[in-house]
Amino acid sequence: MTVNKYGGINDMPNRWSKEHNRIYRLWYHMLRRCYDDTQLSRKKGKSYIDCDVSDEWKYLSKFFEDVRKLPGYEQWLTTTGMVLDKDILGGKNKTYCKENCCFVPSKVNLAVMNKQNPNITYNANESHKVVYCLEKNGARRIFNSEKEACEFLGVRQCSVAGAYRLGCKCKGYVVHRIGKSAKMEV
Numbered sequence: 001m002t003v004n005k006y007g008g009i010n011d012m013p014n015r016w017s018k019e020h021n022r023i024y025r026l027w028y029h030m031l032r033r034c035y036d037d038t039q040l041s042r043k044k045g046k047s048y049i050d051c052d053v054s055d056e057w058k059y060l061s062k063f064f065e066d067v068r069k070l071p072g073y074e075q076w077l078t079t080t081g082m083v084l085d086k087d088i089l090g091g092k093n094k095t096y097c098k099e100n101c102c103f104v105p106s107k108v109n110l111a112v113m114n115k116q117n118p119n120i121t122y123n124a125n126e127s128h129k130v131v132y133c134l135e136k137n138g139a140r141r142i143f144n145s146e147k148e149a150c151e152f153l154g155v156r157q158c159s160v161a162g163a164y165r166l167g168c169k170c171k172g173y174v175v176h177r178i179g180k181s182a183k184m185e186v
Contacts, residue, residue, distance in 0.1 A: 006031035008053075010060045019077065020064070026084060027063045030096050051086070054097035072103025083109045132160055134173035142178070149175075 001011045008031045012020075032039055033048045040049055056062045067073065067084075076082040082103045086093070090100030132149040134141045143149040149160045153171045163170035164177055 004028065004031065006035040008058050008060065012060050012064065022077075023064055023067060024060065026067070027057075027060055030084060031058070034096070051094040051096070054095055057096055057098075066098040067101075070098070070102050076103040081106050085109045131178040132164070133176040133178055134160075134170075135176065136173045 001009060003009050006028075008027065010024075012024075031053055034051045034053055057066070070084075072082060076084075083106045084096075084101055085104045085108070086096050086100045088104060088108070089102050090097075093100050132143045132146055134143070134149060134152070141149075141152065143152065146160050147157055150157045153160065153173070155170065160170055160175055164175040169175070
């Protein structure tokens with residue numbers, strides 16, 4: 001039996017199948033969202049402030065037993081994009097437990113989170129935006145998405161990102177990436 005840095009107790013036997021490893025990662029990341037100060041201080045993590053995990057679910061064996069009975073579990077096993085949600089069934093309750101949780105598509109989870117915390121969700125999305133700057137002959141143009149930059153150049157999407165990754169030009173423009181969105185410059 002081992003205790004991880006987020007207070008979770010791994011009381012399961014050593015040999016696990018692929019499904020069990022996936023459940024372990026789900027359990028670990030659930031604990032991390034609730035108890036990792038670094039995660040909670042990030043824009044995306046602020047929606048998890050004051051969230052916690054039930055005492056039962058701090059034990060991996062109990063989580064393992066319960067999670068396989070949750071609505072959506074079978075779909076989570078076979079489909080990408082499914083996440084463990086505590087808000088749809090639990091409402092304003094911020095505790096991960098068998099009574100509050102189910103598996104839902106990530107788009108549904110984000111919609112619920114956006115409804116409950118619109119400022120946090122907006123800021124999290126803004127912090128992940130990638131802006132592209134195209135530079136040629138001293139002139140710069142800034143685009144709020146790769147799609148906009150590709151439309152301007154008349155190339156298929158991923159050409160601009162590919163040029164950036166390879167360190168080469170796209171239609172004679174040097175490609176730069178910027179972390180936050182910016183207004184278009186001419």
